[in-house]
Amino acid sequence: MSDNLFHRIDTTLRREAESLAGGPAFAVDEVVRAGRGAVRRRRMTVLAAVVAVAALVGSGAYAAAPYLDSAGPEVPPATAPPTASVPAPWPELPVAFRQRNEIATADGSRVVLPWPADEVWSVAETPYGWMVETSSGPEQKSELWLLPFDTDEPNLIGELSTPVFAPDGRTLVASTATAREVLAVALPSLAELGRATFENSTDGVTAVAFAGDQVLLADTWGEADSDELAVWDLSTGTVTPVPERAWVYGVSDAGLALLRWDLEGADCIDVVDLSDALPAGGSGWCDEDAAGFGSGAISPDGAWVYLRTDQAESFWIAANDLRAGDWRPVDGPDVPPAWWETDRSYLGRDVSQRFVRCEVSGDCERVGPIPFSDPLLVHRYGQ
Amino acid sequence: MDKVAEQAFRDFVVARSQALLRTAYLLVGNRAQAEDLLQTVLVKTYVAWPRIRDAAALEGYVRRALTTTAISWWRGRPYRERPMQTLPEQGTVDGPEGRIERDAMWLHLRALPVKQRAVLVLRFYEGLSEAEIAEVLGISRGTVKSHASRALATLRSRIESENREMGVSL
Numbered sequence: 150m151s152d153n154l155f156h157r158i159d160t161t162l163r164r165e166a167e168s169l170a171g172g173p174a175f176a177v178d179e180v181v182r183a184g185r186g187a188v189r190r191r192r193m194t195v196l197a198a199v200v201a202v203a204a205l206v207g208s209g210a211y212a213a214a215p216y217l218d219s220a221g222p223e224v225p226p227a228t229a230p231p232t233a234s235v236p237a238p239w240p241e242l243p244v245a246f247r248q249r250n251e252i253a254t255a256d257g258s259r260v261v262l263p264w265p266a267d268e269v270w271s272v273a274e275t276p277y278g279w280m281v282e283t284s285s286g287p288e289q290k291s292e293l294w295l296l297p298f299d300t301d302e303p304n305l306i307g308e309l310s311t312p313v314f315a316p317d318g319r320t321l322v323a324s325t326a327t328a329r330e331v332l333a334v335a336l337p338s339l340a341e342l343g344r345a346t347f348e349n350s351t352d353g354v355t356a357v358a359f360a361g362d363q364v365l366l367a368d369t370w371g372e373a374d375s376d377e378l379a380v381w382d383l384s385t386g387t388v389t390p391v392p393e394r395a396w397v398y399g400v401s402d403a404g405l406a407l408l409r410w411d412l413e414g415a416d417c418i419d420v421v422d423l424s425d426a427l428p429a430g431g432s433g434w435c436d437e438d439a440a441g442f443g444s445g446a447i448s449p450d451g452a453w454v455y456l457r458t459d460q461a462e463s464f465w466i467a468a469n470d471l472r473a474g475d476w477r478p479v480d481g482p483d484v485p486p487a488w489w490e491t492d493r494s495y496l497g498r499d500v501s502q503r504f505v506r507c508e509v510s511g512d513c514e515r516v517g518p519i520p521f522s523d524p525l526l527v528h529r530y531g532q
Numbered sequence: 533m534d535k536v537a538e539q540a541f542r543d544f545v546v547a548r549s550q551a552l553l554r555t556a557y558l559l560v561g562n563r564a565q566a567e568d569l570l571q572t573v574l575v576k577t578y579v580a581w582p583r584i585r586d587a588a589a590l591e592g593y594v595r596r597a598l599t600t601t602a603i604s605w606w607r608g609r610p611y612r613e614r615p616m617q618t619l620p621e622q623g624t625v626d627g628p629e630g631r632i633e634r635d636a637m638w639l640h641l642r643a644l645p646v647k648q649r650a651v652l653v654l655r656f657y658e659g660l661s662e663a664e665i666a667e668v669l670g671i672s673r674g675t676v677k678s679h680a681s682r683a684l685a686t687l688r689s690r691i692e693s694e695n696r697e698m699g700v701s702l
Contacts, residue, residue, distance in 0.1 A: 154688055155656070161637040162657040166554035173553050173567045177545045180571060181538065184578025188533070 243490070244504075245272045245525045252281065254527060260296050262303060269525070270310075275318035276531040277337035282312060293323055295339070306339055307332075313356045313364070316402050318531030320383075322356040322364050331356050331366060333383055345381045345388050356381075357397045360404025360423040367397055380423060401451035409445065418456065420447065450492040453509055484513065488526055496526070533581060541581050544590070545574055552594060558653045559602040561642040573597040595658065596668045599650045603669075640690050648683035651676055 245254045252260040252269055260272075260279050270291070273280040278297035291310035296303045309323035309332065320342065322333045331354055333342040347354040347366050357365045362384040368377040378391035395410040404423040417435040445456040484497025484505045497505045499515070507513040533541070549570065556566035556573075576597050577584075584590045641649060647669070654660045654668060665676045 154684065154691070157637050157691075158641070158652060158687070159656045161641065162558055162653060165638055166558055166657060169554050169557050169563065169566075172550040173570055175567065175571050177542050177549075180545055180574045180578060181542065183571075183575045184541075184581075185533075187575055187579050 243496075243527045243529065245527050252279075252525075254279070262294065271312070272525050272527050273312070273314060274527055274529045275314060275321075275336060277318070280312060280314070280321070282310060284310075291326075295337070297337070304339065306334065311355045313359055314528070314530045315359045316530060320359070322359070322381075324355055329354050331364075331381070333364070343383060343386055345386070347377075347379050347381075347388060358400030358406065358423075360400055360402075360406075363404065363423045365397060365400060365406060365423060398445035398454075398456075399447045401447045402449045403451050405447060405451035407445055407447040407454050418445065418454075420451065420454065446489055446495065448489045448492050448495075452492065455489075455495060533578075537581060541578055544577075548594075549574075552598065555595070555653065555658065556598055556602070558657055559599060559646070559650055569598065569602055573601055576601075592668070595654075599654065599668055603646050603650060636691070636694060637687075640687050644683050644686060648679045648686075651679040652683050655680065 245252050251262070252272055254260065254272070254274075258279075260281065262269075262281065262283065269281060269283050271280075271282040275295075278295050281294045281296060282291065283294065284291050291308060293306040293309040293312055294303050295306055308326045312321045312323040314321050319336050320333060321336060322331050324330070325332050325344070329346050329348065330344055331347070332344050334340070335342050345364075345366070347368065354366050354368055357367045359365075362382055364381040364383060366379045366381055366388070376396055377394055378397065380389045380391065381387070382389070393410060395408040398407040398409060398418075400406045400423065405420050406423055407418065407420055409418050419434070445454060447454045484499050484507060488497070489495045490506070493509045495507055496516075497507060497513075499505050504516045505513050506516050552573075553566055553570050556569045557563060560566050560569055573594060577590075577594055580593060584593055641652065644652070650669065651665055654665045655662075660668065662676050662680075669676070
């Protein structure tokens, strides 16, 4: 059976690859032009960083930035002046554009990391500054940076990834370089509040959401069909595994988690309270046709959820009493992924990747032009 | 970059773009995204070109950049966005039976989480060993094994389930 399976995988991949006629549509000149621009920007950044370091060292003002891990950054933190290389996003959207070590945000701010990072994975706005997750170097090492609003001095928090924040922006939880471990950090002091190990995790644990002192953890690199889940209580330090596997589509500010799981062929969704230690699935709403919910999101107040089926027949479900079984499909626009801006409106992307702002009434409007590159949604906390 | 080095880079792009586009397509499952992915990676390669000393290192660099960039693109999406369980039909040129079989396997491959799919693409299409895949993805050999094992178990389970419905044994 394995040989047959391997043969089919091999054959399928080769056929699919060979079915792709011709080469890329872009010309080599375009690549070279973009490459030259990238080299120029990189030189300017490195030069500016060197000048900044020299100035700091010369004035005696340099001090190592605080970080939690024992191993410090390989290069002393320094600040490069902003450049105009990244176009500013539109003021009406909470998004940022990034290009190498530079990030342009909607309010006109430009965040320049002290040395080029290969990727900026996420940007969050907290009361104490921008929180930026990057990866760089040959090992694609993940790092988390705090860039305070009132200074150009970036602080390396540590070798951390996939941060989530408390709604007030005063605490973050992120995955450490140790596969099964997450770390809680207080802001802005960067003091460590605790570490938790998720024993059921296999390849890597990720904090998914906060609700009060409860943090929902998931084994997100695990199997495709669902995640192992656990609730970490920051006040007691206990980690309680959730008996049922599920996908978490989001958690409202009030701590209501939108879960999805498979139940004997049916596709089920439910909204459960994190403080109830996530009871076993079965009390929610199951689609016997198993259309499959490809994505979903819950409004900040937990009153509405957005779900999209794998067949792209999106619909709303009014959620005034979901736990009592009051699930009511409502036709809605197909503009995934949904990101709730307020309790009654959300942002989506249409087929051209343009942003669309929709109200729960179903009224939608396009916002801004088609993005020139893939923008980052900037989550705001404590606002 | 001097003119000789830039010409060498141009020659590399011309010679390898079609093959690299195919790998990118297998990683992301969509031609437009594959072109974006490849262009992004080629720009990175241009910047790194002076540091890359030989052809073997070059292939390794580009392969690694393709896979890690594809994974980071996926990772940068909101957490709630997930691989789809089923995917829409694709146009094909095969006969009915071959088309159904190929489509089924391709749809299952595309529905895998991106890291698992990357491991299978590198193993079966690129013909890399576990150690080479670990190096490309920057993960341990054990993690490569676990990704491969989970991907294969998922594929096996889905195909067996389909075959049971059709009364066919794999």
